[in-house]
Amino acid sequence: MRRLAVWAATAVFALVVYLLLTMWTGTWGLWSLSELIAGAVMSCIVGAACGGLLWERGGWRMLMPHRWLLLVLYVGPLFVAMARANIDVAWRVITGNIRPGIVRFDPQLKTDLARTILANSITLTPGTLTVDVSEHSGAFYVHWINVTDDSPTPEQVCGGFPAWARRIAE
Amino acid sequence: MNALIYILLAVGALFNGLGALALLRFPDVYTRIHGATKCTTFGSIFSIVGVVVYGFSQGGGEGGTLAVHALLALFFLLLTNPTGSHALARGAYRGGIKPAQAVVDRLEKGKR
């Protein structure tokens, strides 16, 4: 039953991607009938083939729709942070003043997906780059281009992202 | 509409250029990854959004397909780019490349 649910979720995910790819192919409406049938069949096959690998642990949390809404909302703060990051990098490229180092902090995230979201956000935002994530403790090792504190709190490094990640994926 | 697309393209090119420049100017691998990843991703967002705006302004099946496919490309780019950089940084660190001019290196003490 549980495996079937995972397969179905994977198939739906694949179907969404397929439908996006084949938008406007129909002679009526957006999708033609043959596209829909073919997409459904292919999604089922893909779900059966790679469902075992996708969403291995705690993935069911993402089945809640409000998390997807949060993910979409998250784009806003992320974009602002990215803009800041780029101006920051531009400044550093021009002036060349850097004070790099690798720091450790523990954002207390448990699921893989949350850690992934946080790590990618960190990589995309000002002056930080995830170098390693501990498998056991969940601690992040971050290359920080402008070290102000040897053992910082998560907020110093990446602001409110851990909270966002927790809200989205835990 | 045209002006908007011009601006988006210009900003995209600017940030991409910044990324390439960062690749050339920064002293070691990690800082280069910083520059390259952030700037090229950000610049690509602008460039591709320019194309998306163009596509939607064209309208119809053709323009819509262009926009949606470009958005998909952007989505995959956003998903893969930071992950690839993270993998490279991790690989470089485990491969024995120490960060240059580092003031602190917690990973060395932490776990190896």
Added chain:
Amino acid sequence: MTALTVLQVLLLVLLVMCGVLAVWLKDLLGSVIALAAGSLLLALQFYLLQAPDVAIAEAGIGAALTTALFVLAIRKTRRKEEE
């Protein structure tokens, strides 16, 4: 049209540069990286020459699979080109 011409010439020069790098680098991994970059640029060139089919094939095969095969082979052997 002129912008496209500039782009095309630039790409050809880059392609040859990547080829030279792939030959010149002693580090086999660097050589393979240069080859992958050359493959990317080759695909962009195909794209410009209006051959999207070939560009996709070059993307899937040249960039991803050939690099994977090379890296897997280097992993089982020796990385540096000995003198």
Added chain:
Amino acid sequence: MRLLTGEGFWSPLVWLALAAGVALLAWALRSRGRQDYKRGTEQETPFLSGEPMPEGVHVGGQHMYWGFVEALRPVIDRLRAFHSGVVSDYVTWLVVMLAVVFLVVMLS
């Protein structure tokens, strides 16, 4: 049964007849030989330059044309060096031949 080759011809039947004739001749010569050699006696032990040949000696393939090979030693050594077994050399000769073919084809 006759293969014409311009000026000459060749027929296997003639050769077969010739071979049969030679065999007949050999048999005739053999039957005229001494009859007092017997199997199983020391009369049929082989000799090697006057000494009884030791058991198990075999002139292997390696030593048959020793003199010939020695006489041609410089040529054969050069040929062996030519077959160096290095892939780069194989490719080099290929490219050299390609150049030669190009020159022949282009300049003719």
Added chain:
Amino acid sequence: MSFAMHVPILAIAAPLLGAFSLPLMAKVHHRLRDLWAIIVGAFTVAMIVTLAVQVFGGGIQVYTLGAEAPDATLGPEGFPIRITLVADAMGAFMALISALLGGAALVYALGFAQDGKGKTLSMSLLLLLWAGMLGLKLTGDLFNFFVFLEITTVAACGLIAYRVWESRPPEAAFKTLVMFILGGLMVLLAVALLYGEYGALNMAYLSNQIGGGLIDRMALGLLVGGLLMKAGAVPMHMWAPDAYGEADANTAIVLVANTQAGLYGLLRMLFTLYGGAATPEVGWLITSLGALTVLVTVLMAVVQHRLGRLVAYGAVSQIGYMLLAAGVALVTVGARPEFGQLALQGSVFHMINDAACIGLLFLCVGAVHRATGTGDLRSLGGLAHTERWTSGFFLLGALALAGIPPLNGFASKLMIYQSVFMLSPILAALAVLASILLLAVFVRAFQGAFLGPRQNVVSKPPSPAMLIGMGVLAAVVIAFGLFPDVMVRHVVAPAAEALWTGRDAYMAAVLGG
């Protein structure tokens, strides 16, 4: 009638389909696999023989793939747009050679290969190599020619590395693969140049168009370079002893056929594609390379101490004879004298003789290797005490190859000597000298391995399947030795004629009119 029209494609597609489904059969049961291989092989041989009967009886067979009718070669605009298979007498003759060697190799492999998975894979590859050679010989399309060249390349090099637990076969396979890929890429470059110039890929159509321009000559140079390498002419022959010597016996004999297919490709390109523009200079080049090949490889064979490698050098020297005679024919193709035709006939006849003799020798070497576990002449000896059949077959093959009169090798060699003598007595003298040396080499090999007191423990006598494979080739050796005139008159002369003057008929068959 409708079945008879499909024979050319069935000959190629049957082994392909058989090879694709062979691993599936092996998953069911290994007996089924063997049975399937036999069925497919027999069907292919039957198709080839049918094709040969059709071609020698009724002229050139043309088959257009995907058209509304098999003989609808031309598109609506009046030139070929689809791939055509063209089986003229030469192609059918070469197909017969590959049927002989491929069938013998398949039967031999049934009794030869040992481990289960390796047997499945190697038999599948053998069928694919066979199909590749057939396609190479029957295709009438340049790019298709390249594709089949690559099939033979990859399949052959996979097979050479069969004995992975030894260190030499992978090395030989790597070297051979590098050379073959380079040759194939040269052919592809030539195809690209010709396509860029004429916008067509059909050989007959291109043959109509080709003049003597710069690009045409470049393409000719690339084709000659690449295919001479495939054929194993001297400075580029070094892969050949490696590959022949290290491959298993069943692979080696198909490789011989493969080499001859390279030679066939060369002749096809020079006579048919470039019939009007091939220069005597190319002929002289090929003649001199042939003479060089004969001499160098025979001298190298004298000093070898590994049986397989020795026979391999012998095999390459036979290619030299063919190149020599083909070059003579090319030199004289403009004037078309009698001896040029004779030279081409000798070259073509020597192909099938060489295939039978060398194939027999390789199979014997494989049996020796299997029986004693070694192929080193320094440690072999006295095998004739136990391996009666093998030694007999080896003697037969060696004598035939060296050109001892009542056997088949002499017939074709006589034609070659005669025609080469007309062109240049010195070259003929060299060829005769090399032939004598070759006899000496094989005397040495036979004496070293089979005569003398017993030296080796024979663990595995040849299996019946192996003996059948050898027996077929031995029968061919004897039959062609006894009735060369029948062979020459009915098969070899038309095949040589197809190259010598058949260009117009070829073009007429494809292009119509």
Added chain:
Amino acid sequence: MSFELPFAVAAAVLAAFMLVSVLRLGIGPTAADRAVALDTVNTLVVTTMVLLGAGLGQVILVDVAIVYALLSFVSTLYIARYLEGGWE
């Protein structure tokens, strides 16, 4: 159709940035630097392809960009994994 030019110009400018990245690919002291340069070239190529899909006026060409965005990741991962050492 009058709108092609800006996209083409932007693509040409991105190609110039590719030149810089290939420079880093050449001089990069370690293989990791080269890999970073490759990653940058990847991103730039994808962006260029999307731009040119609009610039050349052909929608279907954008599919190639999606393939690249997905697959360049694989080669980066292989190189990173090799750099890591101690595979498996």
Added chain:
Amino acid sequence: MIGNLPFVAAMVLVVLGLWTLMTRRNLIKLVVGIVLIENGVNLLLVSLGYVRGGVAPIYTYAPEGTPVDIPMVMPTPQALTLTSIVIGVATTALLLTLAVLIHRHRGTLDVRKIRELRG
């Protein structure tokens, strides 16, 4: 406009690959050389099929006016190139596998040391 630059670049790649094969000492480097030659030949083929001002030979969402007003580039070289690319990856994989096997037997990839088959 840009002359025959694509052809020239393709030929340069071919010669670079040949140079690699002739002078480099590492088996995997040899494979790199072969891949370079393949790239060169592919580039040559595709650029032979280009028609100035042409669009891709696909009718789905093609610009209005094809193929009467706007030419299409030639499809055959693209098909040939696809074939050649797949053949290239097949041969590359086999070469690399053989190189790995040779390294396993000999412990080296130096072509000057891998010459058991000589003479």
Added chain:
Amino acid sequence: MSVVVRTVARLLLAPVAIFGAYVVMHGHLTPGGGFQGGAVIASAIALVVVAFGAQRLRKQKKTLSVLEDVGATAFAVLAFLGIGVTFFYNALAGTGGLFGQTVPIGPNPGALNTGGLLPLMNWAVGLKVLAGLGSMVLLLGLLGGDDDR
């Protein structure tokens, strides 16, 4: 690889596979076809090999080899379907059946059920290529163990 890479690989697996399927399926409409789509799906296999290790797919080796044989055989059989006329004759094109719809001449948005035997051949080749390239990468990746660095 780290948890981040593994998670992203998991997320990307289905899109890559479905995109490959899209490329194969629309081979007769948009750029792509059996080879390209097969190569894309094969790189999904390569992605699994690099992110999770080749051992994870060890059991799929046999499946892949069967798939490859089936794909190749299917392609050859599809080519044989036309042998009533000629080998490789497109027997389904333009017949009006499931795959035999005709397309309008000139630029058009395209419909999936056209092309005759082409979509089926695309699938056969796609199956063959994905299994072939995938099993090559898998076999090279499985060379672990005894003499690893």
Added chain:
Amino acid sequence: MRWLRIAALLVVFGFLLGAAVWMRPFGEPLATGMDDHFIERSQEEVSANNTVTAVLFDYRGFDTLGEATVLFCAVLGVALVLRRWAR
């Protein structure tokens, strides 16, 4: 040996470069009859929009079969070479 290599490669390079330069101009094919046929007729003959696929699988389908065969051969070759090693 080194000079032989350089000389031979220079000769080959010269000829190839000459061919590239003296070939017909880039973008202006001389003979396009076959390709024009493909472009104009593929929609009605094969009813496929993508001309390249039509050429690949219909007009030149035999090449594609050969290509699939090459790939099949390579996979069999890799499996054959690694059959005692990859477990």
